[in-house]
Amino acid sequence: MIMQTFLNTWKNLKNIFRSWVSMSMLIIGPLLIIAILAFSFSSSGFRNVKLGYVNEAEFEMDSLVDSLSYMGKFYPYTNLDVCKDKLMRQALHGCLHIRSLGGDRVGIEAHFDNGREIISLILLENLKSAVIEKENVIVESATEGMLSQVSSVALLMDEGEALLYEMINSLEVQRRQLVDARARIHDAETKYDNALYDAHRNYDSLIVNSGEYGEDAVDEIESARTRVTNTITMMHNLRSTALYLNDSYTADQISSNINYLEDIEDDLWTLQYNVQSDMGVYKSRLGDVDDILDDADDAQVYFDDALRELNTMIITLDSRLVSLRSTKDKIYEQKNKMKEVAGMGTDALLHPFEFEYKPLFSGSKRINKEITPAVAEISEEKKRDLINYGSTQILFPLIIAILVCFIAVILSNIIVLDEMHSPAYFRGFLIPAFRQVFTASLFLTSFVIMFLQIGVLLLVAHYSFYLDVFENIWTILPVVVLIGVVFSLYGMIIAYAVKNKASSLLVCTFLLVITFILSGTIFPIERMSAFMSALAGSLPFSVSVSMLQQSLFYGIPLSQMGNQFGLLLVHVVFTAIVLAIVRFISELRKGRLV
Amino acid sequence: MKKEAILEFKGISKKFGKQTVLSNVSFSIYENEIFGLLGRSGAGKTTLLHILLGLVEEDKGVILYKGRKIRPNSFAMKKKIGFAAQDTSFYPKLSVEENLWYYGRMYDVKRKVLKERITRLLELFSLQRARKVSASKLSGGMKRRLDLAICLIHDPDIIILDEPTTGLDIILSDQIWDMIKRIKEVGKTVIISSHILHQMQQHCTTFGILDQGMFYDHKGLYSFAKKHKIKSLERLFVKFLQ
Numbered sequence: 163m164i165m166q167t168f169l170n171t172w173k174n175l176k177n178i179f180r181s182w183v184s185m186s187m188l189i190i191g192p193l194l195i196i197a198i199l200a201f202s203f204s205s206s207g208f209r210n211v212k213l214g215y216v217n218e219a220e221f222e223m224d225s226l227v228d229s230l231s232y233m234g235k236f237y238p239y240t241n242l243d244v245c246k247d248k249l250m251r252q253a254l255h256g257c258l259h260i261r262s263l264g265g266d267r268v269g270i271e272a273h274f275d276n277g278r279e280i281i282s283l284i285l286l287e288n289l290k291s292a293v294i295e296k297e298n299v300i301v302e303s304a305t306e307g308m309l310s311q312v313s314s315v316a317l318l319m320d321e322g323e324a325l326l327y328e329m330i331n332s333l334e335v336q337r338r339q340l341v342d343a344r345a346r347i348h349d350a351e352t353k354y355d356n357a358l359y360d361a362h363r364n365y366d367s368l369i370v371n372s373g374e375y376g377e378d379a380v381d382e383i384e385s386a387r388t389r390v391t392n393t394i395t396m397m398h399n400l401r402s403t404a405l406y407l408n409d410s411y412t413a414d415q416i417s418s419n420i421n422y423l424e425d426i427e428d429d430l431w432t433l434q435y436n437v438q439s440d441m442g443v444y445k446s447r448l449g450d451v452d453d454i455l456d457d458a459d460d461a462q463v464y465f466d467d468a469l470r471e472l473n474t475m476i477i478t479l480d481s482r483l484v485s486l487r488s489t490k491d492k493i494y495e496q497k498n499k500m501k502e503v504a505g506m507g508t509d510a511l512l513h514p515f516e517f518e519y520k521p522l523f524s525g526s527k528r529i530n531k532e533i534t535p536a537v538a539e540i541s542e543e544k545k546r547d548l549i550n551y552g553s554t555q556i557l558f559p560l561i562i563a564i565l566v567c568f569i570a571v572i573l574s575n576i577i578v579l580d581e582m583h584s585p586a587y588f589r590g591f592l593i594p595a596f597r598q599v600f601t602a603s604l605f606l607t608s609f610v611i612m613f614l615q616i617g618v619l620l621l622v623a624h625y626s627f628y629l630d631v632f633e634n635i636w637t638i639l640p641v642v643v644l645i646g647v648v649f650s651l652y653g654m655i656i657a658y659a660v661k662n663k664a665s666s667l668l669v670c671t672f673l674l675v676i677t678f679i680l681s682g683t684i685f686p687i688e689r690m691s692a693f694m695s696a697l698a699g700s701l702p703f704s705v706s707v708s709m710l711q712q713s714l715f716y717g718i719p720l721s722q723m724g725n726q727f728g729l730l731l732v733h734v735v736f737t738a739i740v741l742a743i744v745r746f747i748s749e750l751r752k753g754r755l756v
Numbered sequence: 757m758k759k760e761a762i763l764e765f766k767g768i769s770k771k772f773g774k775q776t777v778l779s780n781v782s783f784s785i786y787e788n789e790i791f792g793l794l795g796r797s798g799a800g801k802t803t804l805l806h807i808l809l810g811l812v813e814e815d816k817g818v819i820l821y822k823g824r825k826i827r828p829n830s831f832a833m834k835k836k837i838g839f840a841a842q843d844t845s846f847y848p849k850l851s852v853e854e855n856l857w858y859y860g861r862m863y864d865v866k867r868k869v870l871k872e873r874i875t876r877l878l879e880l881f882s883l884q885r886a887r888k889v890s891a892s893k894l895s896g897g898m899k900r901r902l903d904l905a906i907c908l909i910h911d912p913d914i915i916i917l918d919e920p921t922t923g924l925d926i927i928l929s930d931q932i933w934d935m936i937k938r939i940k941e942v943g944k945t946v947i948i949s950s951h952i953l954h955q956m957q958q959h960c961t962t963f964g965i966l967d968q969g970m971f972y973d974h975k976g977l978y979s980f981a982k983k984h985k986i987k988s989l990e991r992l993f994v995k996f997l998q
């Protein structure tokens with residue numbers, strides 16, 4: 163029995179390995195998937211991530227942007243709504259709303275599209291840690307700032323102290339100088355007073371004496387005396403003459419006259435002497451007055467000097483006042499800063515940022531309408547269910563796309579294979595009809611079935627999950643149909659290329675697996691390597707998921723997703739061409755020319 | 757009176773890779789004949805028929821239809837030929853009538869004409885009672901009759917049957933030959949390939965043998981038979997191929 167089991171296993175293995183498709187799918191398939199995985203996820207960076215910010219806090223963004231530059235590019239916006247609109251259209255990955263919360267505290271509202279859940283969560287995580295890092299830097303620098311404030315206050319106090327010491331010293335010196343000056347002024351004052359008194363007295367006596375003699379009194383007296391002496395001489399001659407003449411009387415007469423004249427001469431001598439000495443006293447008095455006047459001049463100089471010294475003292479005092487005032491201002495400023503810091507509170511000091519996550523999508527309009535109290539006569543339980551739906555709604559674009567792709571690939575593959583393996587397939591070659599007619603009708607067949615299933619899916623999404631399907635039906639339907647068409651064509655291509663049913667299904671499964679790997683649902687496209695990111699981003703699955711997210715969550719119309727829609731159309735055309743080629747080769751291979 | 761050849765093969769050659777299947781095959785088939793194409797398994801009978809049907813492209817040679825060179829692959833030619841392969845070929849999930857209707861419409865038969873023709877064919881092949889039955893539920897003989905009916909649905913001039921009785925029991929084979937005779941009676945030309953010689957001897961009006969790429973027509977065969985005094989085709993066949 164064991165032998166039989168092994169024998170069968172051996173036979174089965176042979177069977178499998180002799181079909182090149184199964185073999186390549188079994189061996190190359192997993193390797194291919196691993197290679198794609200390795201190639202896609204070899205890089206750790208981000209691709210094409212764009213973040214907008216609205217800075218209402220005059221917040222210095224540079225360092226935050228710098229520390230997040232590995233994640234993507236930052237674009238400033240002036241209006242949050244504009245930024246959020248871009249976010250809805252998936253032109254941005256997030257919007258940061260930066261507001262001032264008073265003081266140095268800054269509020270960061272991170273608006274992210276929770277519809278694109280995985281990449282949003284990753285970006286949010288990175289953003290958060292960058293903010294915390296930045297916060298730490300700010301706290302550190304704030305602490306450093308405080309410490310430097312404290313030390314600058316200490317420095318200021320040192321400065322003030324030195325200044326006050328200097329002031330005291332200079333004030334003491336100035337006081338001494340002032341006392342000195344006062345003494346000297348006092349001195350000068352007394353001197354001046356005395357001199358003035360003397361001057362007055364001398365002046366008075368001068369006034370008194372000056373009335374007795376004229377300026378030439380001495381000369382007059384002398385000439386008078388000379389005339390008297392001459393007369394005496396003349397008289398002596400006269401008496402000699404008289405004697406000679408023996409006129410004794412006359413001689414006697416003359417002698418008595420001579421005696422008289424000689425008395426007068428003596429008197430005149432005395433008078434001349436007196437007048438002369440009186441004149442000397444007067445002159446010395448005049449000199450005294452001159453001296454006094456000189457003294458007065460000296461005193462004036464003293465006064466001037468003293469005044470000048472006082473002026474310098476005032477200037478010095480003024481400059482001291484200026485530096486004192488500036489020191490006072492500095493101390494005031496520092497005091498205020500310290501008061502601010504003291505008033506900040508520990509929390510604001512340790513958490514300068516208030517970080518808040520704002521998911522962009524908060525449930526469909528229909529759910530929100532149901533929940534609003536105006537309409538609401540709904541029970542709490544129902545309300546809870548509805549809110550719960552709101553969070554599951556995020557998955558719907560993905561679910562719809564996955565189901566459509568699954569259905570489309572497998573269905574079209576099976577339909578084509580069924581036809582090819584049908585006994586009637588052969589007769590098809592005899593019928594006068596183009597082969598394309600059969601291919602087209604096979605496509606239409608799978609399309610009709612797919613369309614019905616899409617319809618059911620959308621109805622369920624609308625009625626059971628409260629998504630805004632009907633409101634956006636003219637966006638959702640074309641997108642869903644196009645992605646369905648593309649994947650139907652994939653399924654048909656696989657069927658024509660791999661005719662064995664099991665192998666064909668295996669290839670379909672691999673295709674779906676690869677699609678999901680590159681869809682960004684398992685691993686965000688933004689984190690893939692550059693080439694794979696570009697490739698994955700333009701694959702029909704990710705494009706249609708993106709379009710469904712935009713329209714289902716935010717009601718963005720098809721007309722505003724022209725590029726993506728165009729890309730889907732390109733995929734349809736391209737895949738159709740590939741199908742035509744593969745179908746042609748496949749039917750040629752049998753040795754038949756159709 | 758020399759009858760006009762409805763089909764003429766001239767110098768048809770075909771190789772699959774290095775294997776020569778047909779080499780310079782030339783012969784004619786005349787109107788309202790039942791032409792028997794004989795040959796061992798793998799002699800190239802199907803290949804020759806497929807060339808006529810445009811399913812396989814010949815390497816060399818031409819085919820004339822009523823004296824005119826034709827492209828077997830053309831829609832005009834396809835409309836003139838009805839073919840039934842060894843395996844029946846129709847949609848098992850469709851009913852007998854649905855199959856006939858589908859193929860009739862695919863051959864662009866007008867609805868009115870088609871309706872009448874289906875009734876006639878159902879009658880001809882005794883399928884009236886099974887008209888609503890899904891094709892997969894038919895018995896082996898009925899399936900073959902349905903295949904023949906489909907082969908006639910567009911009223912072709914030439915009916916080609918590739919081993920129509922191979923694998924069938926005697927009773928079913930007889931039924932089929934009965935049908936073939938009826939088809940001939942309507943004025944069609946029938947080409948049948950087979951290796952069941954006694955049936956061919958019994959029903960065919962003309963023969964040809966394919967062997968190792970060469971074709972031998974019935975004149976050659978008759979003279980060969982006379983020379984060797986062979987009466988049964990089977991004997992002739994074995995002797996000839998030696």
Ligand SMILES: Nc1ncnc2c1ncn2[C@@H]1O[C@H](COP(=O)(O)OP(=O)(O)O)[C@@H](O)[C@H]1O
Pocket residue numbers: 752753772777795796797798799800801802803804
């Ligand atoms: N599409 C093909 N490719 C390669 N060889 C073929 C092909 N069709 C037929 N053959 C070969 O051509 C030969 C003739 O086959 P066939 O015409 O089917 O013979 P018959 O119908 O007389 O039994 C066979 O040996 C077969 O292997």
Ligand SMILES: [Mg+2]
Pocket residue numbers: 798801802803918919
């Ligand atoms: Mg054959």
